Amino acid sequence: MSKDQIVGKDRPLCVAVVDDDRVTREGLRLIINSTPGYRCEHVFDSVEAGVVGLGSDPPDVLLLDVRLPGMDGSQGVRLFRERYPDLKVLMLTNYAEDDTVFESICNGACGYLLKKTPPAKLLDAVSEAACGGAPMSPQIAARVLEVFRKSKPASKVGHNLTPHEVRLLGLLSEGHSYQRVADGLSVTINTIRHHIRSIYEKLHVHSKSEAVSKALKHGIL
Amino acid sequence: MSKDQIVGKDRPLCVAVVDDDRVTREGLRLIINSTPGYRCEHVFDSVEAGVVGLGSDPPDVLLLDVRLPGMDGSQGVRLFRERYPDLKVLMLTNYAEDDTVFESICNGACGYLLKKTPPAKLLDAVSEAACGGAPMSPQIAARVLEVFRKSKPASKVGHNLTPHEVRLLGLLSEGHSYQRVADGLSVTINTIRHHIRSIYEKLHVHSKSEAVSKALKHGIL
DNA sequence: AAGAATCTCGCATGAACATGCGGTGGCAGG
DNA sequence: CCTGCCACCGCATGTTCATGCGAGATTCTT
Numbered sequence: 264m265s266k267d268q269i270v271g272k273d274r275p276l277c278v279a280v281v282d283d284d285r286v287t288r289e290g291l292r293l294i295i296n297s298t299p300g301y302r303c304e305h306v307f308d309s310v311e312a313g314v315v316g317l318g319s320d321p322p323d324v325l326l327l328d329v330r331l332p333g334m335d336g337s338q339g340v341r342l343f344r345e346r347y348p349d350l351k352v353l354m355l356t357n358y359a360e361d362d363t364v365f366e367s368i369c370n371g372a373c374g375y376l377l378k379k380t381p382p383a384k385l386l387d388a389v390s391e392a393a394c395g396g397a398p399m400s401p402q403i404a405a406r407v408l409e410v411f412r413k414s415k416p417a418s419k420v421g422h423n424l425t426p427h428e429v430r431l432l433g434l435l436s437e438g439h440s441y442q443r444v445a446d447g448l449s450v451t452i453n454t455i456r457h458h459i460r461s462i463y464e465k466l467h468v469h470s471k472s473e474a475v476s477k478a479l480k481h482g483i484l
Numbered sequence: 485m486s487k488d489q490i491v492g493k494d495r496p497l498c499v500a501v502v503d504d505d506r507v508t509r510e511g512l513r514l515i516i517n518s519t520p521g522y523r524c525e526h527v528f529d530s531v532e533a534g535v536v537g538l539g540s541d542p543p544d545v546l547l548l549d550v551r552l553p554g555m556d557g558s559q560g561v562r563l564f565r566e567r568y569p570d571l572k573v574l575m576l577t578n579y580a581e582d583d584t585v586f587e588s589i590c591n592g593a594c595g596y597l598l599k600k601t602p603p604a605k606l607l608d609a610v611s612e613a614a615c616g617g618a619p620m621s622p623q624i625a626a627r628v629l630e631v632f633r634k635s636k637p638a639s640k641v642g643h644n645l646t647p648h649e650v651r652l653l654g655l656l657s658e659g660h661s662y663q664r665v666a667d668g669l670s671v672t673i674n675t676i677r678h679h680i681r682s683i684y685e686k687l688h689v690h691s692k693s694e695a696v697s698k699a700l701k702h703g704i705l
Numbered sequence: 706a707a708g709a710a711t712c713t714c715g716c717a718t719g720a721a722c723a724t725g726c727g728g729t730g731g732c733a734g735g
Numbered sequence: 736c737c738t739g740c741c742a743c744c745g746c747a748t749g750t751t752c753a754t755g756c757g758a759g760a761t762t763c764t765t
Contacts, residue, residue, distance in 0.1 A: 314544070333677055357638065383752050388622075390489070396622025397629045401609075405618035411632060412590055425741065438694025440721065460724075460739090469723075471693040472753090473659025479700040646711065661751065674714050681754075682711090690753075691721090 275302040277322035277395055281313045281339070282306070282355065284330050287378070291326060294382045310339030314346060321347040323393045329356040329363050329371075337363035337370060344371035352391040359402035365410065374398040406430060423465040424483065431458050433484055436475040496523040497614055498543035502534045502560070502697040503527070503576065504552050508599070512547060515603045522607060531560030535567060542568040544614045548593075550577040550584050558584035558591060565592035572613040578622035586631065595619040644686040645704060652679050654705055 280303060282288045288306045295303035305322065307313040311333055313325075325343060327338040340352045353374040354367045364375055374392050376385060377400040385415065387445040388398035393483050424432070434444045441459070459471075468474045478484045499516050501524060503509045509527045516524035528534040533552050534546075550557040553670040563574045573616065573702060574595040575588045583603045585596055595613050597606060598621040609619035620628065645653070655665045662680070680692075699705045 311591070368629055372580070373629070374622075376523065387489075391622040394622075395626060397626035398622045399620065399625050401595075401612040401615075401617025401619045404620050405616060407628065407632060408589055408618045411586075411628065427742070435693055436577075436697040438689055438691045438697070440691075442721085448743085451744060453745055456723085457743075459722090461724085468659055470659045470661075471691075471722075472656055472696045475693045476657035476696050479697065648712075671712085671737085672714055674716080675712070677753085678713080679711095680752090684753085692752075 275300050276301045276324065276390060278324050278326060278389055279313070279317065279322040280307070281310060281325045281336065282326070283330040284328075287328075291385075295386070295389075298386055301389070310334040310336065310342060313339070317343075317347070321350050322406070323467050324351045324353060324389050324415050326353050326355055326389070328353055329361060329367065335363065337367040337372075340367055340372045341370040351397070353388060353392050359400065359406065361422040364403055364406060368407070372383060375403045377402065418469050424462065428458055428462050428465075429483060431455065432474060432478050435459075435471055436478065436484060490501075493544065496521050497545065497611055499524045499545050499547060499610055500526040500534070500538065500543040501528070501547045502531060502552070502557065503547070503549040504529050505549075508549075516607070516676075519607055522610070531555040531563060534560070535563050538564075538568070542571050545572045545574060545610050547574050547576055547610075550575055550582060550588065556584065558588040558593075559594045562587055562591040566638050574609060574613050574619070576622075580621065580627065585624055585627060589628070596624045598619050598623065645683065649679055649686075650704060652676065653683060653695060653699050656692055657699070657705060 278301060280288055280291045280295075282291070285308070288308065292303045292306050295301045296464060303322075305313075305314050305316060309326075314328075327336045327340060327343070331339070334342070336354060340354070343350055343352055350375055351373045353370065353376055354364075354372045355366070355376055355378050357378050359377060367375065374388060374397050376388055376398065380388070380400060391398045431444065431448075434447065439447070440453050441455045445455045449456075459474075462474055466474055466477050468477055475484075499522060501509055501512045503512070503514075506529070509529065513524045513527050516522045525541075526534075526537060528537050530552055531548075534548075548557045548561060548564070552560070555563070557575060559644060561575070564571055564573055572594045573592065574597060575585075575593045576597055576599050577585070578599050582596060588596065595618050597609055597619065601609070601621060612619045652665065652669075655668065660668070662676045663674050666676045669676075680695075683695055684690060687695055687698050689698055697705075
């Protein structure tokens with residue numbers, strides 16, 4: 264574990280917490296401060312308080328609750344990341360089903376933990392985040408993978424298309440005309456037309472845009 | 485931890501291993517069998533050997549090496565999943581940089597671990613996988629998130645398009661002609677033309693197919 | 706009340722496309 | 736050897752599209 268690269272050095276790993284629940288907040292602070300190599304100096308009850316409270320001395324890692332009064336954590340992560348580009352933000356949530364998972368990730372969160380994560384694993388996750396990793400509770404990771412899979416669904420299935428036809432389709436999707444494609448591939452425009460015909464038959468479409476749409480949605484491109 | 489839901493019950497968690505390196509293979513078997521609640525009865529040195537060797541009694545979890553002689557693990561995972569739909573496949577790899585990560589995931593792997601993962605964490609991951617989680621080494625998770633972010637980049641940003649224009653674009657991507665869209669929306673074809681013009685300007689494209697392509701890639705549709 | 710944005714509609718012209726028909730040659734498998 | 740699949744080439748017809756120029760209506764902001 265690359266954990267040792269940080270923990271155990273002269274400087275302790277600095278963690279801040281944003282959570283509207285006082286018990287959780289202080290509990291985390293206690294856990295962190297009672298572990299050698301970790302330090303928690305700042306806790307806040309909202310994103311708004313956090314962005315001003317951190318000042319010019321940001322921590323290494325921020326534990327950020329998802330559900331907060333005022334600005335949501337899933338939105339807030341963007342604020343923090345804009346102000347402190349090196350800050351690693353770990354989201355905390357009670358429910359793996361929460362759809363804000365994806366929003367948070369797109370906004371720059373580097374990890375996502377369930378609040379029921381035991382202290383030892385939580386601290387593990389903190390140091391892994393500090394090292395550039397992306398610790399996630401397995402339930403949450405499962406949801407991410409699910410979406411990930413859907414985004415690249417086919418990948419070689421239903422693929423009657425020949426490699427040539429795929430390449431052609433790719434060029435068309437970039438907005439090239441038949442003539443441009445023909446020139447690019449050093450063939451005649453008539454050849455292009457022929458291939459397009461085959462593509463249309465195989466994809467059961469009748470226009471360039473429909474072909475492109477189908478190809479993209481089915482992961483052919 | 486939902487681990488307790490499986491481990492500790494009457495039936496031990498059954499694990500199989502596919503790895504071409506004998507030391508790794510037997511090492512894993514030893515680790516697993518020397519831990520209460522886990523059982524490893526089958527180890528194989530290739531995907532091919534695994535798919536026939538498992539027979540009609542598949543394990544709960546399969547640890548599958550990525551790099552293998554013959555069929556790659558990243559491809560093999562599909563085979564295993566087709567034959568045993570309930571089987572959870574955890575990929576093992578030496579390098580987090582490996583691009584087969586994504587291929588494996590799309591092919592049905594439920595998790596991805598670095599081989600240097602310590603035994604305790606590995607067994608943890610196994611039981612988490614068995615419970616439907618998706619354990620991933622943080623370095624690998626970081627790569628997944630990176631790709632994930634890129635795949636949903638805009639989603640509400642750069643969205644100059646008006647709702648009408650978006651709807652129009654959607655219809656066009658389905659292969660409808662201007663006239664059909666016009667009829668569908670009860671407007672003239674000239675109106676459609678005008679909107680298309682605006683869309684082209686905003687997306688900086690010059691053809692239907694390019695517009696559809698850009699819209700799909702940027703998550704506008 | 707002025708201005709911006711959006712939606713509506715019109716016309717004209719050249720370019721691009723969809724689809725019909727035809728043909729040659731190569732290479733794999735039955 | 737023949738049949739199918741693929742890549743290549745040609746032509747002709749009618750349809751659709753891209754883009755130039757206009758204009759009037761609504762709604763929301765300033």
